[in-house]
Amino acid sequence: MNVGEALSHGRLLLAGISDTPGRDATLLLSFVLGKPSEFVHLHPEAPVSESLIAEYTSFLERRSAGEPIAYLRGFQEFMGHNFLVDRRVLIPRPETEHVVETALDLLCNMPSPTVGDICCGSGAIGLSLAKRLPGAATVLTDVSREAVDLARENAERLGLSQRVTFLVGDLVAPLIEMGFAGKFDVLATNPPYIPTDEMETLSTTVRDYEPRLALDGGESGLQVIRRVVKEAPPALKPGGFLVMEIGHGQGEACLEMMRETGGWSETRVLRDYAGRQRVVVGRKAGLREV
Numbered sequence: 001m002n003v004g005e006a007l008s009h010g011r012l013l014l015a016g017i018s019d020t021p022g023r024d025a026t027l028l029l030s031f032v033l034g035k036p037s038e039f040v041h042l043h044p045e046a047p048v049s050e051s052l053i054a055e056y057t058s059f060l061e062r063r064s065a066g067e068p069i070a071y072l073r074g075f076q077e078f079m080g081h082n083f084l085v086d087r088r089v090l091i092p093r094p095e096t097e098h099v100v101e102t103a104l105d106l107l108c109n110m111p112s113p114t115v116g117d118i119c120c121g122s123g124a125i126g127l128s129l130a131k132r133l134p135g136a137a138t139v140l141t142d143v144s145r146e147a148v149d150l151a152r153e154n155a156e157r158l159g160l161s162q163r164v165t166f167l168v169g170d171l172v173a174p175l176i177e178m179g180f181a182g183k184f185d186v187l188a189t190n191p192p193y194i195p196t197d198e199m200e201t202l203s204t205t206v207r208d209y210e211p212r213l214a215l216d217g218g219e220s221g222l223q224v225i226r227r228v229v230k231e232a233p234p235a236l237k238p239g240g241f242l243v244m245e246i247g248h249g250q251g252e253a254c255l256e257m258m259r260e261t262g263g264w265s266e267t268r269v270l271r272d273y274a275g276r277q278r279v280v281v282g283r284k285a286g287l288r289e290v
């Protein structure tokens with residue numbers, strides 16, 4: 001079989017199963033071949049060995065059963081870096097880059113900020129920030145020890161191990177317990193925010209493969225978000241910022257929570273490129289030290 005035939009075979013097999021059969025087949029074939037995806041389109045006549053076809057076929061079967069491409073390949077690109085991912089962590093989504101970009105805007109004039117990523121998963125947010133902010137001290141936390149283990153591996157691969165601290169625990173609690181109260185310039189987070197009653201409506205690829213703990217945000221999807229709004233202020237410096245990913249339609253509820261909780265100023269909801277509510281920002285009241 002040559003590359004063109006293998007690609008057509010994959011596309012046909014995944015048609016009706018994946019929304020993007022051509023893209024999926026291209027990514028899997030190029031991964032098996034160890035080549036960039038353009039190779040697959042530019043060299044349809046190139047031969048593919050039997051053993052590689054067998055490997056490709058097994059990936060196509062797993063993809064047909066619903067397994068996400070990122071778990072099959074073992075990595076996901078985010079903010080220009082490849083993050084290791086597997087079933088221990090959520091696959092970082094492109095929308096989450098808005099959280100990173102927003103935090104970077106807020107931190108641009110601070111040479112050595114202290115930055116936290118709570119609910120870190122693979123470490124996509126916190127490690128991307130650490131990479132872009134060489135003077136930053138960064139702390140990543142997650143309640144899942146398995147997720148923190150993988151985030152630590154990602155830090156090593158990105159050459160960040162010396163500058164990043166990892167903690168396991170419930171939301172902000174480990175930060176306070178480890179003496180980081182009042183220390184953060186920015187806390188960035190992408191907490192679980194899917195309403196429990198929508199979990200069953202998710203695609204197989206998400207529902208049956210990604211960790212429920214990373215997705216299920218309880219009633220209305222706001223249970224963890226509500227706790228973050230309440231619990232983040234003690235960890236922030238006066239004038240420090242919370243930058244939190246939210247689901248579309250959750251913006252008003254988040255702003256209302258911040259009003260009710262008190263102690264937040266400059267609260268706002270930012271939209272992603274699709275115009276959907278994506279990030280909520282709030283500033284802890286009080287003057288920042290200079």
Ligand SMILES: C[S@@+](CC[C@H](N)C(=O)[O-])C[C@H]1O[C@@H](n2cnc3c(N)ncnc32)[C@H](O)[C@@H]1O
Nearest residue numbers: 090092119120121142143144170171190192214
């Ligand atoms: C939506 S995922 C985000 C992962 C990563 N930050 C990203 O954006 O790709 C949410 C993460 O929150 C973690 N989590 C859920 N409940 C938590 C809690 N109470 N305290 C800390 N982490 C929690 C999950 O283990 C999961 O890794």
